[in-house]
Amino acid sequence: MALILDGKAVAAAYKAKIKAKVDALAAQNITCGLAILLVGNDAASRIYADRLVKLATGLGVQAVVRHLPADATEEEVLALVCELNEDDHIHGILPMMPLPPHLATDRVAAALAPDKDVDALHPLNAGLVATGKSRWAPCTPRAVMAILDYYQIDVSGKHAVVIGRSNVVGKPLAHLLLGQNATVTVCHSKTRDLAALTRQADVIVAAVGRPALIGPDMVRPGAVVIDVGINEVNGAVVGDVDYDAVFPIAGAITPVPGGVGAVTTVMVVEAALRSFGDL
Ligand SMILES: NC(=O)C1=CN([C@@H]2O[C@H](COP(=O)(O)OP(=O)(O)OC[C@H]3O[C@@H](n4cnc5c(N)ncnc54)[C@H](OP(=O)(O)O)[C@@H]3O)[C@@H](O)[C@H]2O)C=CC1
Numbered sequence: 001m002a003l004i005l006d007g008k009a010v011a012a013a014y015k016a017k018i019k020a021k022v023d024a025l026a027a028q029n030i031t032c033g034l035a036i037l038l039v040g041n042d043a044a045s046r047i048y049a050d051r052l053v054k055l056a057t058g059l060g061v062q063a064v065v066r067h068l069p070a071d072a073t074e075e076e077v078l079a080l081v082c083e084l085n086e087d088d089h090i091h092g093i094l095p096m097m098p099l100p101p102h103l104a105t106d107r108v109a110a111a112l113a114p115d116k117d118v119d120a121l122h123p124l125n126a127g128l129v130a131t132g133k134s135r136w137a138p139c140t141p142r143a144v145m146a147i148l149d150y151y152q153i154d155v156s157g158k159h160a161v162v163i164g165r166s167n168v169v170g171k172p173l174a175h176l177l178l179g180q181n182a183t184v185t186v187c188h189s190k191t192r193d194l195a196a197l198t199r200q201a202d203v204i205v206a207a208v209g210r211p212a213l214i215g216p217d218m219v220r221p222g223a224v225v226i227d228v229g230i231n232e233v234n235g236a237v238v239g240d241v242d243y244d245a246v247f248p249i250a251g252a253i254t255p256v257p258g259g260v261g262a263v264t265t266v267m268v269v270e271a272a273l274r275s276f277g278d279l
């Protein structure tokens with residue numbers, strides 16, 4: 001029987017701090033603005049955008065979704081990024097990943113004003129994260145670390161197996177885990193015998209986007225299982241872990257919904273507020 005790592009409880013602690021900061025800014029007639037740049041119709045991005053708008057608005061941060069069609073040109077996307085960079089009412093910009101395949105993610109990332117780049121996509125910010133010099137890693141890796149911290153799960157000397165190597169989740173998370181002295185293995189679609197690796201893990205992080213990728217045969221009894229995946233299956237939101245089958249084996253597990261995602265959204269609002277100083 002696993003300990004359920006409750007993302008909502010972790011989120012609540014951050015929400016209280018955010019609210020206090022928003023109120024202090026309101027007293028000075030300042031409203032923090034977050035722009036969500038959504039190109040196309042990725043299901044997980046839509047779920048995320050909806051959640052973010054609700055959360056930010058509830059906390060007194062103004063969130064706007066700037067939605068471009070899936071066939072938007074690179075010039076159109078870059079023009080919108082420039083507009084948001086120059087808009088004094090916007091303090092954070094979050095381009096939703098993945099972008100449609102015809103768009104060059106690198107060029108969009110490099111166009112972001114580095115101090116408005118809430119997901120550390122700009123190469124300057126990504127480099128600072130990789131060298132351990134920035135506390136503003138992308139929001140999802142920070143959410144994973146916040147959950148581990150809240151439940152006092154010390155990863156030092158432990159073997160963490162991260163599945164997924166995207167620039168927004170897998171890679172930066174590997175850097176943060178390394179920074180906490182975990183021994184990190186990063187897996188991806190070309191990894192041979194994924195199960196042989198995950199079975200050696202003290203901590204498994206699944207960040208792929210494939211329902212039931214992680215089954216009970218892949219988990220060592222007592223392992224900590226962090227499920228980052230967000231998938232829509234028959235109208236329901238599920239992660240990458242076969243939750244019901246893995247729950248009896250794991251030592252601790254994040255549910256979906258109510259796990260990593262619930263903390264990620266809070267991290268975005270926190271990051272949008274960062275230009276106003278520490279919380
Ligand atoms: N809960 C939350 O807060 C968040 C959830 N998400 C969700 O997490 C998931 C991952 O997001 P993101 O990193 O952006 O996704 P990407 O699609 O950018 O990356 C997916 C990664 O999974 C790897 N992969 C694909 N198939 C397999 C496989 N069969 N075995 C092992 N690895 C595989 C890919 O390998 P390769 O590199 O070789 O292609 C790639 O590295 C998605 O479901 C997304 O919606 C994302 C951010 C936040």
Ligand SMILES: Nc1nc(=O)c2c([nH]1)NC[C@@H]1CN(c3ccc(C(=O)N[C@@H](CCC(=O)O)C(=O)O)cc3)C=[N+]21
Nearest residue numbers: 044045048051095096097119230237257258259261262
């Ligand atoms: N640049 C970028 N950064 C991201 O972090 C990123 C992205 N692009 N593109 C899309 C994916 C997906 N993602 C989610 C985060 C939280 C929830 C979330 O809040 N989920 C809730 C509610 C789910 C529900 O509605 O039931 C939960 O899990 O409890 C969902 C999805 C971030 N992503």
